[in-house]
Amino acid sequence: QKEVEQDPGPLSVPEGAIVSLNCTYSNSAFQYFMWYRQYSRKGPELLMYTYSSGNKEDGRFTAQVDKSSKYISLFIRDSQPSDSATYLCAMSGRTQGGSEKLVFGKGTKLTVNP
């Protein structure tokens, strides 16, 4: 079993829909939970991060972390065609040598249709 599981999709929704993306994980040492967006042939860019359990909102994006269930979610409200990308969940916990290495899910490919 991989440390982080994410349904790769693909996921296709109409413009304006609410999108729900999620990941599960097995390592209880993870402390930081991130969502990255990756456009084709580009590097990942950070959307949001959350420390420990709880919710965090930033504009149309809401991130939720439930450490008791080892489950994280990203919600996108009023989705736009420009949101079409691959969304990667990532997690980290301090490890060897102070490394904050990220453990990623496979990514979910999202298409928002006009």
Add this chain to the structure above:
Amino acid sequence: GAGVSQTPSNKVTEKGKYVELRCDPISGHTALYWYRQSLGQGPEFLIYFQGTGAADDSGLPNDRFFAVRPEGSVSTLKIQRTERGDSAVYLCASSSYGGGAYNEQFFGPGTRLTVL
């Protein structure tokens, strides 16, 4: 300001050849990471530098892979005797290092390596 840059953007090589991939981190970032992203997968950690030293190389798949960061800035990932399974996008990320606080990793665009 300038972000993380990686060169070359694409590299095609033949099986058995040696390749070097370069990463220029954001100025002043002491932490540097290399990841490898295979097709349809998320990035996987390879190695972490804090300054000039490799503090965590637990993700390197075997001894054909090696990385250096001699002056604490630019880093080079070196792959010897390349194999077709090494084909992937190699991503570099850098961050400031602030002890216990969260430090965002900023990613470069990656080098797409194809081994024929």
